[in-house]
Amino acid sequence: MDGEREIAGRTCSDVLAKLDALLDGTLDAAEREIVLAHVQGCDRCAKFGSAYAAVTKGIRALTAEGPLPESDVLERLRARLNRAIDG
Amino acid sequence: MAISHSPPDDNAEDVALLGRIAAGDRKAFSAFIERHWARMYKCAFTTSGNGAAAEDALQEAFLAVWRHAADFRGGSARAWLFAIARSAACHEIRRHVGEPSSLLSLEDLGSAAGWGDASSGERLLRGIEDRERVQKALAALSAEDQDALLLLDVEELQAEEAACALGIGVGAMKSRLHRARLRLMAELSKEADDGR
Numbered sequence: 001m002d003g004e005r006e007i008a009g010r011t012c013s014d015v016l017a018k019l020d021a022l023l024d025g026t027l028d029a030a031e032r033e034i035v036l037a038h039v040q041g042c043d044r045c046a047k048f049g050s051a052y053a054a055v056t057k058g059i060r061a062l063t064a065e066g067p068l069p070e071s072d073v074l075e076r077l078r079a080r081l082n083r084a085i086d087g
Numbered sequence: 088m089a090i091s092h093s094p095p096d097d098n099a100e101d102v103a104l105l106g107r108i109a110a111g112d113r114k115a116f117s118a119f120i121e122r123h124w125a126r127m128y129k130c131a132f133t134t135s136g137n138g139a140a141a142e143d144a145l146q147e148a149f150l151a152v153w154r155h156a157a158d159f160r161g162g163s164a165r166a167w168l169f170a171i172a173r174s175a176a177c178h179e180i181r182r183h184v185g186e187p188s189s190l191l192s193l194e195d196l197g198s199a200a201g202w203g204d205a206s207s208g209e210r211l212l213r214g215i216e217d218r219e220r221v222q223k224a225l226a227a228l229s230a231e232d233q234d235a236l237l238l239l240d241v242e243e244l245q246a247e248e249a250a251c252a253l254g255i256g257v258g259a260m261k262s263r264l265h266r267a268r269l270r271l272m273a274e275l276s277k278e279a280d281d282g283r
Contacts, residue, residue, distance in 0.1 A: 003203070016197045020265035047208035048201065051215075055272050058215035059240045062133060062222065069128045073142060077124060078117070080146045085153060 003044075008037035015045050019052050101164030109157035120149055123168060130241060134233050136226045148172030166244055166252040173234065173252075193266070200272035207276060214275040224274035232267035239264050 004012045015038050021027040022035055039045050101122070107115035124145060131141035151171045159167050194202075201207025214220050225233065238249035239260075250260035 012203070013194055016202055017193055020261065020268065026261075044203055044205055047205065048197075048203075051201065051208040051211040051272065052268065054212055054215050055275065056240055056268060058221055059225065059236055059271070060243070062218065062225070062241070069125055069132070073128060073138075074120075074124055076142065077120070077145055077149070080142075081120075081149055081153070084146070084150055 005042055007041040008034050010034055010038045012042060012045055015039065019049055023053055023056060098164055105156045105159045105164060108153065116153055119152065127172065130237050133222060133225055136222055162251065163248045166248040169238060170252040196266055196269040200269045201276050211272060211275055220275065224271055227274050228270055231263065232270050235264040235267040236271065
């Protein structure tokens with residue numbers, strides 16, 4: 001990345017590699033503090049990290065909060081399965 | 088007809104149902120379908136963007152459950168269901184698009200996703216609010232990327248369960264998810280640029 005920075009002992013590339021673990025809560029506590037210190041001092045990593053988190057939540061919402069399938073989908077599915085199994 | 092949309096989080100009941108299905112119990116099969124069809128339909132519709140294709144995928148997936156329930160060896164029934172559905176049907180409705188993400192460095196994927204671009208964050212945040220845009224971006228991903236996102240970000244399986252479903256190691260599963268998220272962001276960035 002142009003203008004890559006080293007803040008709190010971590011480069012922007014280091015932070016990129018650890019964004020998923022940071023978001024998923026699997027980064028160990030000490031490394032988490034270091035990565036967060038970088039993010040707080042780096043506006044570009046902060047903005048990208050926010051977008052990364054928002055996209056992840058957005059995917060979840062797409063199915064969790066999306067419109068429910070019509071009940072006739074289930075009825076058709078049952079009919080098709082019965083035909084396939086019973087011949 | 089009432090539709091159950093509660094998360095099928097009771098693995099013990101799923102395991103019991105699969106045992107009965109393996110013995111040819113149609114009532115158990117019906118109950119298993121009732122527990123899972125809505126979530127599976129949403130996943131199939133999300134990845135295909137097509138209702139007819141999603142229904143075809145569901146039929147193939149549940150037929151595979153009926154035929155192969157005896158092969159279930161315990162563990163997470165949802166992970167097993169995803170794996171069997173994936174092999175039976177999902178790949179029929181998916182297209183592999185673009186270069187496999189494993190060939191690109193993380194930095195290259197990040198750059199495509201807007202990493203280092205000061206204005207990309209706002210564009211992405213606008214994109215993620217647009218349901219159709221997200222669905223289109225997700226549908227443009229490879230099956231490998233879709234699997235990672237669906238299992239972990241949508242279905243919220245544990246990394247170990249998802250890795251088991253895909254037959255890969257946990258480390259590889261996490262790496263695949265990270266790359267898939269970046270690939271999705273890149274697709275959303277493209278969409279945002281096109282719509283600017």
